[in-house]
Amino acid sequence: xxxxxxxxxxxxxxxxxxxxxxxxxxxxxxxxxxxxxxxxxxxxxxxxxxxxxxxxxxxxxxxxxxxxxxxxxxxxxxxxxxxxxxxxxxxxxxxxxxxxxxxxxxxxxxxxxxxxxxxxxxxxxxxxxxxxxxxxxxxxxxxxxxxxxxxxxxxxxxxxxxxxxxxxxxxxxxxxxxxxxxxxxxxxxxxxxxxxxxxxxxxxxxxxxxxxxxxxxxxxxxxxxxxxxxxxxxxxxxxxxxxxxxxxxxxxxxxxxxxxxxxxxxxxxxxxxxxxxxxxxxxxxxxxxxxxxxxxxxxxxxxxxxxxxxxxxxxxxxxxxxxxxxxxxxxxxxxxxxxxxxxxxxxxxxxxxxxxxxxxxxxxxxxxxxxxxxxxxxxxxxxxxxxxxxxxxxxxxxxxxxxxxxxxxxxxxxxxxxxxxxxxxxxxxxxxxxxxxxxxxxxxxxxxxxxxxxxxxxxxxxxxxxxxxxxxxxxxxxxxxxxxxxxxxxxxxxxxxxxxxxxxxxxxxxxxxxxxxxxxxxxxxxxxxxxxxxx
Numbered sequence: 001x002x003x004x005x006x007x008x009x010x011x012x013x014x015x016x017x018x019x020x021x022x023x024x025x026x027x028x029x030x031x032x033x034x035x036x037x038x039x040x041x042x043x044x045x046x047x048x049x050x051x052x053x054x055x056x057x058x059x060x061x062x063x064x065x066x067x068x069x070x071x072x073x074x075x076x077x078x079x080x081x082x083x084x085x086x087x088x089x090x091x092x093x094x095x096x097x098x099x100x101x102x103x104x105x106x107x108x109x110x111x112x113x114x115x116x117x118x119x120x121x122x123x124x125x126x127x128x129x130x131x132x133x134x135x136x137x138x139x140x141x142x143x144x145x146x147x148x149x150x151x152x153x154x155x156x157x158x159x160x161x162x163x164x165x166x167x168x169x170x171x172x173x174x175x176x177x178x179x180x181x182x183x184x185x186x187x188x189x190x191x192x193x194x195x196x197x198x199x200x201x202x203x204x205x206x207x208x209x210x211x212x213x214x215x216x217x218x219x220x221x222x223x224x225x226x227x228x229x230x231x232x233x234x235x236x237x238x239x240x241x242x243x244x245x246x247x248x249x250x251x252x253x254x255x256x257x258x259x260x261x262x263x264x265x266x267x268x269x270x271x272x273x274x275x276x277x278x279x280x281x282x283x284x285x286x287x288x289x290x291x292x293x294x295x296x297x298x299x300x301x302x303x304x305x306x307x308x309x310x311x312x313x314x315x316x317x318x319x320x321x322x323x324x325x326x327x328x329x330x331x332x333x334x335x336x337x338x339x340x341x342x343x344x345x346x347x348x349x350x351x352x353x354x355x356x357x358x359x360x361x362x363x364x365x366x367x368x369x370x371x372x373x374x375x376x377x378x379x380x381x382x383x384x385x386x387x388x389x390x391x392x393x394x395x396x397x398x399x400x401x402x403x404x405x406x407x408x409x410x411x412x413x414x415x416x417x418x419x420x421x422x423x424x425x426x427x428x429x430x431x432x433x434x435x436x437x438x439x440x441x442x443x444x445x446x447x448x449x450x451x452x453x454x455x456x457x458x459x460x461x462x463x464x465x466x467x468x469x470x471x472x473x474x475x476x477x478x479x480x481x482x483x484x485x486x487x488x489x490x491x492x493x494x495x496x497x498x499x500x501x502x503x504x505x506x507x508x509x510x511x512x513x514x515x516x517x518x519x520x521x522x523x524x525x526x527x528x529x530x531x532x533x534x535x
Contacts, residue, residue, distance in 0.1 A: 020227035020228075021226060021227045022153060023227070024224055024225045024226070024227060024228060025148060025149050025150065025153055025157065025225055026153075026157065027202065028144075028148045028149075028202045028203070028225065029145055029148070029149065029157045029160060030160075031195075031198045031199060031201070031202045032100065032141055032144055032145060032199075032202075033160055033161065033163075033164035034164075034191065034194060034195040034198055035100050035103065035104065035137055035141060035192075035195045035199075036137070036141060036161055036164035036165050036168070037164050037165070037167055037168040037171070037191060037195075038104070038107050038168065038188075038191045038192050038195055039107075039133070039134045039137060039165060039168060040164060040165035040166060040167060040168020040169045040171075040172075041168040041169070041171060041172045041188050041191060042076065042107070042110070042130035042131075042133070042134060042168075042188075043076070043134075043165070043168065043169055043172075043298075044168060044169035044170070044171070044172030044173055044176075044298075044322070045114075045130070045172050045181075045184070045185075045188070046072055046073045046076065046127070046299050047172070047173065047176065047298065047299055047300070047301050047302060047318060048172060048173070048175070048176030048181050048184055048302075049072060049123070049181050050069055050072060050073060050299070050300065050302065050303065051302045051303065051306075052180065052181040053069065053072070053123070053181075054069060054303075061118065062117065062118075062119070062120055062123065064120060066444055067444075068120065069444075070440070070441055070442075070443065070444050070445075071124065071441070072123065072124070072127060073299040073300060073440045073441075073443070074299075074436075074437045074438075074439075074440035074441040075124060075127050075128055075131065075437070076127045076128065076130050076131035076134070077131060077433045077434075077436040077437040077440065078131065078433070078434070078437040079127075079128045079129075079130075079131030079132045079135065080131045080132070080134045080135040080429075080430075080433035081135060081429070081430035081433050081434060082131075082132055082135055083131070083132040083133060083134060083135020083136040083137075083138070084135040084136075084138050084139075084426055084429050084430050084433075085135070085426070085430075086135075086136060087099075087135060087136050087137070087138045087139035087140070087426075090102075090136065090139075090140075091139040091140045091143060092208075095204050095205070095208050095212075096140045096143055096144040096147070096204065096205045096208055097140075097144065097199055097202065097203075097204045097205070098204075099136070099139070099140040100137065100140045100141065100144065100195075100199055101195075101196045101199045101200075103133055103136045103137045103140070104192035104193070104195050104196040105192075106129050106130075106132060106133040106136070107129075107130065107133045107191075107192040108189055108192040108193060109129060110126040110127075110129035110130045110133065111126075111185045111186070111188045111189035111192070112185075112186075112189055113125065113126040113129070114126045114181070114182070114185035115182045115183075115185040115186045115189070116182075117182075131433075135433070138426075138429055141161070142425075143205070144205055145157065145158060145161070147205040147206070147207040147208070148203075148205055148206075148225055156333070159329075159332075159333035162329050162333075162406050162409070163326065163329055163330065163333075166322065166325050166326045166329055166401070167326065168191075169298065169322055169325070170319065170322030170323060170325070170326060172184065172188070173301075173315070173318045173319045173321075173322045174319055174322075175187055175188070176315060176318075177313075177315040177316065177318075177319060203220070203221035203224045203225065204217070204221055205221070206218040206219075206221045206222045206225070206241070209221055210242060215242070218238070218242075219231050219234065219235075219238050222234050222237070222238055222241070270424075273489070273490060273491055274416075274417050274486065274489055274490040274491075275416070275417075275424060277489050277491075278411075278415035278416055278424075278489045279416075279424060279427065279428065281411070281415065281473060281474065282408050282411050282412060282415065282428045282431075283428065283431045283435075284466075284469070284473075285404070285407055285408040285411065285466075285470070285474075286408045286428070286431055286432040286435050287435055288349070288404055288462060288463065288466040288470075289400075289404050289405050289407070289408055289432070289435075290432075290435045290436045290438075290439040291435070291439055291459065291462045292349070292352050292353075292356075292400060292404060292459055292462050292463040292466065293352065293356050293396065293400075293456065293459030293460075293462075293463075294325075294352070294396065294397060294400040294401075294405060295436050295439045295440060296439055296440055296443045297321065297393060297396070297397065298321070298325075298397075299440050299443075300371070300440075300443060301314075301317070301318040301321055302314050302315065302318055303371055304371070304393070305317045305318065305390070305393075307368060307370075307371050307452065308359075308362075308363065308368065308389040308390075308393075309386075310386075310387075310389060310390040311386065311387055311390065312390070317390055317393075317394075320390075320394050321393065321394055321397045322397075324394045324395070324397040324398040324401070325397050325398070325400075325401045325405075326401075327398060327401075328397070328398040328399065328400065328401030328402040328405075329401045329402075329405075329406060331402055332344055332401065332402045332403060332406060335402075336410075336478060337478065340476050340478045341403075341407060341410060341411075341474070341476060341477060341478050342470070342471075342474055342475075342476045344402055344403040344407075345403035345404055345407050345467075345470060345474070346403075346467055346470070346471070347399070347402060347403060348399050348400055348401075348402045348403025348404045348405075348407075349403065349404055349463045349464070349466050349467040349470070350399075350463075350464075350467055351395065351396070351398075351399030351400075351402075352396050352399045352400045352404065352459075352460075352463045353460045353461075353463035353464045353467070354460075355392040355393065355395045355396035355399060356392075356396055356456045356457070356459045356460040356463070357456075357457065357460040358388065358392045359388075359389050359392050359393055359396070359456050360452075360453045360454070360455075360456030360457040360459075360460060361453070362386075362388050362389050362392075363389070363451075363452045363453035363456060364451075364453035368452055368453065369451040369452060369453070370447065370448075370451075370452065371444065371447045371452055404463075404466070408428070408432065410477075411477070412425045412428050412429070414477050414485050415477070415485060415486070415489055416486070416489075417486045417489075417490070443455070446458065475488055475494075475495040476495060476496070476498065477495065480495060
């Protein structure tokens with residue numbers, strides 16, 4: 001569903017200071033991010049679960065074979081697209097906040113089922129439930145973020161979504177280091193409860209409230225988001241916002257809902273270049289994201305570190321991977337406005353390719369061919385302790401999250417025309433999780449067929465080929481308007497590869513405001529922006 005911009009007066013036009021204006025939006029997005037934290041924990045849980053159910057613990061009643069383990073590592077991703085299909089339909093009638101609260105119910109049920117599981121099908125069912133819940137949160141979290149934030153904050157607050165998911169994965173790695181998988185599930189069950197309670201303390205989206213005819217509630221929501229001010233303080237802004245929404249937003253929203261509900265009748269929209277070109281690009285980038293090696297490293301980290309006999313505890317090594325992912329994501333969030341998406345992703349793909357090539361060569365030279373799912377029964381000797389695979393796998397995690405792991409989520413909100421953006425974004429998200437499922441599911445088969453070194457060389461080659469392909473195919477979208485981007489993908493005006501960074505944009509807006517005597521309010525933005533950054 002298209003996210004419409006909520007206008008806000010600039011600091012010069014308001015007596016409310018910048019911090020007070022920004023803090024409510026930061027809090028609202030932070031509360032929303034607690035739900036994404038829960039989703040990230042569900043993504044990290046298979047890494048804890050797999051070694052526990054692989055037969056290494058004689059006291060464990062549930063033991064799975066290699067084929068079943070491959071399903072444990074991937075079935076949750078397969079179920080995410082099913083949740084995505086329902087997400088948009090639930091979000092519109094129920095509201096963004098209420099939908100986010102309801103999503104916590106299947107999350108909580110899944111964690112409780114994990115903790116009490118006595119049979120293998122209990123584990124598979126709970127895994128499916130976490131994936132389905134992750135799909136359900138797509139629409140409400142994305143639309144809520146776009147509708148409660150102002151343009152000057154939306155970009156940086158959108159980047160916190162990825163940080164929240166990575167934080168959830170890292171937290172699960174930490175819990176798995178000190179607790180068994182059942183206790184990890186019990187501790188994780190507290191997060192959905194916490195998320196549901198916190199959501200009572202933030203307002204519903206003003207956009208949705210107006211859409212439902214609840215004008216007074218929409219005013220109260222806007223007053224809360226503008227710094228907890230009185231209704232009178234937002235009367236002028238609310239009137240302008242309301243008129244803009246009636247004239248433009250409902251029209252755009254109706255068109256997008258029509259794209260969902262009457263997909264067959266509007267099939268021509270999805271056979272045009274304006275859809276096929278960007279969808280192919282986004283799907284290819286998602287392919288690179290999953291088949292460059294980090295999806296399987298994140299899921300099978302414990303087994304990989306066990307096989308390579310890294311010189312520290314395998315669970316500590318997994319935590320280091322999570323930290324590296326977070327640091328890469330944070331660095332990318334700060335640099336992308338200045339360096340641009342193209343250069344960040346070229347660095348990301350080259351670094352990932354180099355790191356996996358080194359690890360593959362190490363495995364080949366040490367004749368490491370198969371993947372161990374059980375903890376080795378011997379103690380490592382000093383000669384066995386080699387930091388090369390550990391160092392380069394951690395560097396691979398860092399490099400991948402500076403670019404290729406977050407690029408496709410950025411592109412989703414930019415490359416599609418407004419008439420098809422909502423359904424096209426749903427298709428792209430579904431493609432991502434299906435590719436993630438495939439990457440995890442076939443990992444064991446790849447290792448058996450190509451050996452571990454061959455598998456890592458494959459990942460290295462995919463990254464290198466992706467770098468060359470994107471050099472010719474990927475335009476620079478950073479600092480460009482949505483109109484410029486969509487015109488490029490419709491075959492109109494071509495984008496150049498120059499970056500219009502944040503400082504340049506501020507100077508341009510300052511000159512515009514100076515030339516018009518302050519009549520232009522930079523907070524008003526009709527470009528319908530949204531940045532979908534996710535793992």
